[in-house]
Amino acid sequence: MIFKRSPIKKQYLIIRRIFPMATELKTFTGSQFINKPVLADIEFIPHLEKINDFAATNGLEIYVTSSARPWGVPVAGAIIPPARMSNHLIGHAIDMNIQIGRKLYTSHELGDFNSLPSTIQAFFTAIRKHPVLHWGEDFSDPVHIDDRLNKNYPNTWKQKLPIIQSELTGLTQPGIRAVNSPRLLFLTTPLMEGNDVKAVQEKLIAQGFDLGITRADGLFGPATSQAVAKFQDREDLDPIDGMVGDKTRQALGL
Ligand SMILES: [Zn+2]
Incomplete structure (x- = not known):
């Protein structure tokens, strides 16, 4: 053999x-x-x-x-x-x-x-x-x-590298993506940052969720992710994953 x-x-x-x-x-x-x-x-x-x-x-x-x-x-x-x-x-x-x-x-x-x-x-x-x-x-x-x-x-590996890297950049830097296609928000390193995060935080704070901050700071940190999960749980959304996609965004009234 x-x-x-x-x-x-x-x-x-x-x-x-x-x-x-x-x-x-x-x-x-x-x-x-x-x-x-x-x-x-x-x-x-x-x-x-x-x-x-x-x-x-x-x-x-x-x-x-x-x-x-x-x-x-x-x-x-x-x-x-x-x-x-x-x-x-x-x-x-x-x-x-x-x-x-x-x-x-x-x-x-x-x-x-x-x-x-x-x-x-x-x-x-x-x-x-x-x-x-x-x-x-x-x-x-x-x-x-x-x-x-x-x-x-x-x-x-070499073929995949530029594709994955540009998609990662698109995820973490909102300006690069088209304005009419909202990005998925979730906990990552470095933290996602932007007005879209801020809008989510403002809605959560207005509904009494504890984000560990008194004013929205536009940074999608652990407390924001946990508050999203609690919101999803309260709204009976599935899955409860602490991530903001279309369904969660809609439920938040965004
Ligand atoms: Zn490793």
Whole structure:
């Protein structure tokens, strides 16, 4: 046998060859995903669903700290070197902590596999066995999961980069988008800022929701996101995700 590739992996490679590349920035929320929505390329969404399944099976919550990132944004005080083909730049990676009940497992705990609870071990074992997913602990980054697209398909990575980066820019800088297509508002890093955020805050404050500020400041921070979720809950909107899309905007009277 010359080819010792697993059948699943081979199938995935064939699928990649048959279907043309689809690249589009999407937001993902899963039953086990908490803290903030994931920003991801449409082709990474099925893998996020898989991660969600593995987390559900093991009774864990994925506490998202970072996903798609704009080029050159400081992370913990350091600028990401642009030369590095990070999967975060194309929306094919997440950074996370793991939460069980009220206990949050951060990089410190996650880096010591043998000391982890068996459910977290089972979760990462499932990730390791998956034909595409890849856990960062294997290159000493235990909070990171990606699909190795940068390593396996560097040309696809290069094609996706400008598309995802321009969509990220469109999300965080309202002026770049058409005025008549309101953007989706949600908690991200850096925080979304603009008059559209301010309008949402003014409506929430007028209805008595606590935003931790007395006057709208136009910054979509955690308190604003939580107030949106409470508003959605009160209005029986679905989903309750703390994000402002068409339905929530309409319910707010905007
Ligand atoms: Zn990462």
